[in-house]
Amino acid sequence: MNISALTNMTTNTGPGVANAAQTVDYQSFLKLLVAQMKNQDPTSPMDSTDYVAQLATFSQVEQSVQMNSKLDQILQASSFAQAGDLIGREVASADGKVSGIVKEVQLYSDGLVAVLEGGEKLIVGPGIVIK
Known part of the structure; x- marks a missing residue:
């Protein structure tokens, strides 16, 4: 197994890393999925149910991010109402x-x-x- 390509990778630990992790969308996921399929071992390919499980997991993560965003909006609206009442x-x-x-x-x-x-x-x- 050749892993020389991994040794040339650099890591970015700047402030934009957290934002980049939150901007992953379905297109990015599909690109990763296709790259994974292209680079898998042909003698022992990944089972199709594993791909479906990855897609379902990604969908759950995206729904959780959207739900957190909506909860933040509700909390902010509640804070505005509380502020006006004081x-x-x-x-x-x-x-x-x-x-x-x-x-x-x-x-x-x-x-x-x-x-x-x-x-x-x-x-x-x-x-x-x-x-």
Whole structure:
């Protein structure tokens, strides 16, 4: 078995690698499948049920990625609704040191921050009291 072609390969560990893994589509999968069929050992070819299993697995992964995307959209919409409900209400931190009426709400990827009329900022999370 000749593996000299593998020794010349370079690996890319930059920030674009994670994005490239998420952009694999059916065309890419079919190209890989055809390449696998061309390069398989003719004396012991892969069973056709293995190809179907690979296609089904790829389909499940793609559906999971799409479902995660939809769940992220639902979570973001829920955060927007929660942010709108806080404006004009009185909030207090769990320890009671920071309190006031919410002037605006800032939405970040990891949660909400309420900006109070006095300029203080309060992370909206467990323990916060909303009146």
